[in-house]
Amino acid sequence: MLLQLPLLPLLLLLLLPPPISPLSTPSPSLSLHGSQGSRSPLVGWYLEELGVPYARLPPRPSPHPFGQVPCLTDSSVDPPAVLWESGSILLHIAAKHDKSFKPAHQNWVVWANSSLDPVCFTENARGQVVGTGLGDASGRLVATLEALLEERGGGYLEGGFGVADVAVASYLNYVPLFSQTADLSRTPSIVRYMKKCGERPAFRRAFGDGHADLVQRKCGEFLEGGGQGFKLPKLPKLF
Ligand SMILES: N[C@@H](CCC(=O)N[C@@H](CS)C(=O)NCC(=O)O)C(=O)O
Numbered sequence: 655m656l657l658q659l660p661l662l663p664l665l666l667l668l669l670l671p672p673p674i675s676p677l678s679t680p681s682p683s684l685s686l687h688g689s690q691g692s693r694s695p696l697v698g699w700y701l702e703e704l705g706v707p708y709a710r711l712p713p714r715p716s717p718h719p720f721g722q723v724p725c726l727t728d729s730s731v732d733p734p735a736v737l738w739e740s741g742s743i744l745l746h747i748a749a750k751h752d753k754s755f756k757p758a759h760q761n762w763v764v765w766a767n768s769s770l771d772p773v774c775f776t777e778n779a780r781g782q783v784v785g786t787g788l789g790d791a792s793g794r795l796v797a798t799l800e801a802l803l804e805e806r807g808g809g810y811l812e813g814g815f816g817v818a819d820v821a822v823a824s825y826l827n828y829v830p831l832f833s834q835t836a837d838l839s840r841t842p843s844i845v846r847y848m849k850k851c852g853e854r855p856a857f858r859r860a861f862g863d864g865h866a867d868l869v870q871r872k873c874g875e876f877l878e879g880g881g882q883g884f885k886l887p888k889l890p891k892l893f
Pocket residue numbers: 691692693694721722723724738739740741767
């Protein structure tokens with residue numbers, strides 16, 4: 655009798671259906687080379703929003719010609735595609751997987767990479783982030799973005815949430831992480847937008863709890879800090 659007891663779990667195991675073999679799940683065609691503290695989670699955020707599966711790979715080795723991250727490979731196209739530059743990666747995903755993608759989204763994605771990035775991250779000559787220009791509410795880019803978001807009355811950039819918001823809000827939401835001394839209280843519409851985008855579950859899944867919590871805490875502080883509101887300054891006429 656004593657000898658039979660250990661056999662019971664074994665018998666039960668034999669009666670259970672076999673577990674699904676991992677080999678029966680096709681591996682995703684998208685692979686993202688990246689790391690948590692880099693720009694790569696912004697690509698992950700978009701894929702999470704769309705529910706598109708992807709494999710997370712270490713930063714190196716990767717086929718990125720400059721050895722940077724993020725870098726995405728897509729084996730579903732022939733020949734397999736190598737995408738680099740976060741904006742280029744987002745636009746590739748948008749064209750293939752996002753039914754709500756509109757041409758206007760494209761403007762914001764390119765703008766985020768070319769114009770917003772250097773304002774969010776001030777770098778030294780060696781490319782190290784040393785601060786941010788986002789707290790300068792009188793700068794033309796910041797003031798205009800604040801006014802545009804105020805006009806939207808708490809909404810997203812192009813109506814419903816889209817890749818435009820992934821690109822823009824990702825950069826904005828890096829600022830509390832990289833520049834802990836930045837004070838954004840003079841641009842409450844930008845801060846409310848950062849907070850709203852950062853509340854999305856897919857943002858949290860991609861960037862992690864630490865980053866998502868920091869965004870919420872800092873945005874709360876900026877808003878409580880009595881964001882004075884900001885009047886768009888008279889900008890010099892260009893044309
Ligand atoms: N403009 C590029 C920037 C890429 C970039 O600077 N990546 C950083 C991480 S966020 C990197 O790979 N740094 C390491 C290196 O340059 O070797 C993009 O948007 O993808």
